[in-house]
Amino acid sequence: MKIHTRVLIFISCLLMLSAGFLPLWHILLDAPQYPEGLEMKIWLNGLSGNVAQINGLNHYIGMKFISVDDFKEFKILPFVFGGLTLLGFAAALAKSRKLLWAWFIGLCLFAIVGFGDFYMWEYNYGHRLNPHAAIKVEGMNYQPPLFGYKQLLNFTAGSLPDTGGILAGLGGLLIVAALFYKPQLSSNKIK
C-alpha cells in the first residue's frame, strides 16, 4: 500500500471521527409565522434544535411526538460508526487493501441502511397520524423529504446534510480516491 493511500485513509478516518461530534443532518421548517425558521439537527446519538416547538406544532396534525427515547438507533449508531472508523485505521496500519475494501463496503451498507431507516421514520411520522387530530386535510401526508425541499401546508420543509454529514461524505470520497486513484508520481524525475 502506497504512502499516499495511507494518508488518504488517515484523513478520511479523521473526517469520520469529527463527524461523530457534529450534527449529520438537519430538517428545516419555514413558515410565514416562523421567518427565523425552525430546525431539528440529527446527530449520531440524538437530536437537537427546536424539537419541542416542532412537536408543539405537529400536535395539530396528529403527528406522533418526536422523542429521542423512541429511536434505538441513537444507542447503536455511535458504536457501529465508531467500529467502522476503527476498521479504517486498521486498514491503514495493516496496509491491507482487503480491510480497506471491507471498510468501504461497510460504509456503503451503513449509508444505505441509514437512509432507508431515515426514510421509514419519515414515512411513519408523516403518515401515521392520530385520527383525532384537529387539522385533517384529505389525502395529505406530512412526510418530510429525504433530501431537498417540500411544501407541507404552511411550512416549507427542507432536509439537508449538516456539517458532520458533509465531512463524512468527504471522507467517503477520499476512500474512493484511496481505492482507485493512482497518482503519476515524480514523472519529471523519471525523465
Place this chain on the structure above:
Amino acid sequence: MKFSPYNKLLVSALALLAGSTISGCKPGKVGSAVDADAAKKVYVAPGKYDEVYAFLSGGFSGQVAAYGIPSGRLLKVIPVFSQNPENGYGYSEETKPMLNTSHGFVPWDDSHHPELSKTNGEDDGRWLFINGNNTPRIARINLATFKTVEILELPNIGGNHASPFCTENTEYVVGNTRFSEPLDNSNGDVPINSYKKNFKGAVSFVKVDKDNGAMKLAFQLIVPPFNYDLAHAGKGPSHDWIFFTCYNTEQANTLLEVNASQRDKDFIMAVNWKKAEELIAAGKGAKITAKYAHNVYNENTHTATSVIETGTQTLDVTKFPGLVYYLPCPKSPHGVDVTPDGEYMAASGKLAAVIPVFSFKKMLAAIDKKQYDGMIESVLPVLKYEAVLHGEVKKPGLGPLHTEFDGKGYAYTTMFVSSEVVKWKIDNLEIIDRIPSYYSPGHLSIVGGDSKKPFGKYLLSLNKITKDRYLPTGPELAQACQLIDITGNKMKLLLDFPTIGEPHYAQMIPAEKIVKNQVKFFKLEDNKNAYVTKSEKDTRVVRKGNRVDVYMTAIRSHLAPDNIEGIKIGDEVYIHVTNLEQDWDVPHGFAIKGANNAELLVMPGETCTLKWVPGLAGIVPFYCTDFCSALHQEMQGYFRVSPAGSNVPIKFSIGENPVTQ
C-alpha cells in the same frame, strides 16, 4: 347684479388682503419647520427595525412607554406604578406586592423621569429607573425583559420629583422632595404655617448593586425646606458631585404661584455625594425610624415580595461642612444639566430671562477661596454668582426648562412659554438656532443627551399641550412629542406623534444596546414559582378549607384541567396558570366570567395566579384571551360553582386524547 371687471378685481384684492392678513399674523407655521426630506428620514420599512429606543414616561399614567425612533411607533407600554388589567400587572397574586407601600396598596402613581443606568457615564442599556412622584418611589425596569422588577418607596419626602437621576456609574440613584414636610418620625400634626420651623427636605441616596441592580436606601441628607425640582450628577471631573435645583427658597406654604416667585435668585444645591458616602461609612449617620416598602420581583419565581423596612440613616447637612454649597440661580430653576465633559452646569430658571451656565472649575475655586454671598441656616455657604458663572445665554426665549447636549459642543434648551427649542453653543453661549414646538415643551431628550457620550442625531421635544395637532378626540386630548433632526446646523422637524399619558421626560438609546440582551421566553426548567405546574400530568385542584388552588397549564390550544367541579360559594380560588410553551411570542391569557379582577397574560415558561371569589352558583366559563393559535377559540373550560355547604366533591379533568400528550 352683474360683476364688472372692476368689481372682480376689488373682490380678489380684498380676498388677497384678508388671506395675507390672516397668515401674516400667525408666524411660525408648521410648514416652515418641517424638513423637506422628513418622510424619508422617519420611514422605517415594514419588517425593518428602528435605530433607537425611546423610553417615555407616562406621566399621570404611571407607566413607561417604549417607542421606536425615528418612526415614532409605540412598541410597548411597560406597567410600573399603575395596575394594568391588560396583562394582570398589579392584579395577579405574583405582582400585587409590587404596588405595596407603607400606606398599603397604591394602584397608581405619577411617573416623571426615566433614567437609563450608566457605566462610565454612558448609557449601558441594563436598567431603566423611574420615579413615582405622588407616593414617593423609585422603580427599576429590567431592559432584558421590559418588566418592572423592583420598587423602593422613599420615606420622609413628599413628591419625589428630583429623581431618579443617577451618578456616573449608577453608584446611586437619587430622590428629592418637591414638598418639604415634617420627617416621618416626628409629630407631623403641626400647623401648616409652622413650615419654616417644622418642615424639612430629605435627599435620598439609593445604592444600586452594580451586578444585579438591587436598590437599597443608603442614606438621606436632611436639607432646608425648599422645593427640589430636578437633579443631575457630575461626570468626569465633577464625578463626586450631584446638583439639585431648588425653588420656593422663600419657604412659602401657601399660594406658591406668587409666594414662591418673589426672590430674584433661588439655588442650585451642589452636594458632594462622595463625602456623604464617606461620612456614612465612618459611622456619622444618625439612624432614624422610617417606614417604607421595598418590593422585589424575583425573576426565577416570577413572584414579587414586599418588605416593610423600618429605618434609615440620615446626615444633617448643617453639621457637616463641605457637604453642601449653594449656587445662586435666577428665578425658580427647573433643570440643571451637566455637559458631557462634566465641566459646566446649565440651569434653567423657568421665570428667568437668561440661561446661566456655571463652571465646575470655578465652583471648586470659589469654595477654595471662600467666595461666599451669605449663608443658609447660618452655616451652609451660598457661593458668589459671578464667581461660579461661566456665562449667561442671553435672550434664549421664555421659560427655559431643560437642557441636553449633542456631544458636538452644542446645548439644546426647551422654552415652555415661547414654545420652542433653542440651540446654543456651550463655549461662547451664542444662540445658533431655534425651532417651534407644538406646544409648550417641558423636557427634551437627545439620544444619550445627558451622558458622557451623546449619540446625538435625534431630539425629542416633549410637549404639554396638543390642541389642534391631530384629529380632535373631544375635550381630552393625547399629549405629544416632536422628533427633530439635530445632525445639521439648523434643527429640522421630522415627525410629530401622540403619546400615552404625559410624555414628561424620555431617555433614548441606540437600539443595539437593548436588543442584544433581549429575553425571548422564560425557561420552564428554571421556573421556581411556588405554584408552577411543569407538565400536564401534574395539573390538579387542591382544597384546603375554603381555599382552592388550581394548578393549571396552558399550551396551544387547551387549558388543563378544563372541567373543574366542587367549587363552592365562599371559596377563595387561586388559579395558577403555567404557560408550558417554550417558544417566542406564544403568550396565553386567562379570564373568568364575572371575576372581580383582571385577566392574566402568561408568558411562555411563566406562572401567574388569578384570585377569584365566585359570587353566584352555576356554570362559569373561562378561556384564553390571547389569540394564540388557529384553535384559540377552542381554548376554554368550565367551572361548576355549587352553593355554600354543598357536597359536590372536587373533580377536575381534561378530555382524553393522545394527540395532546
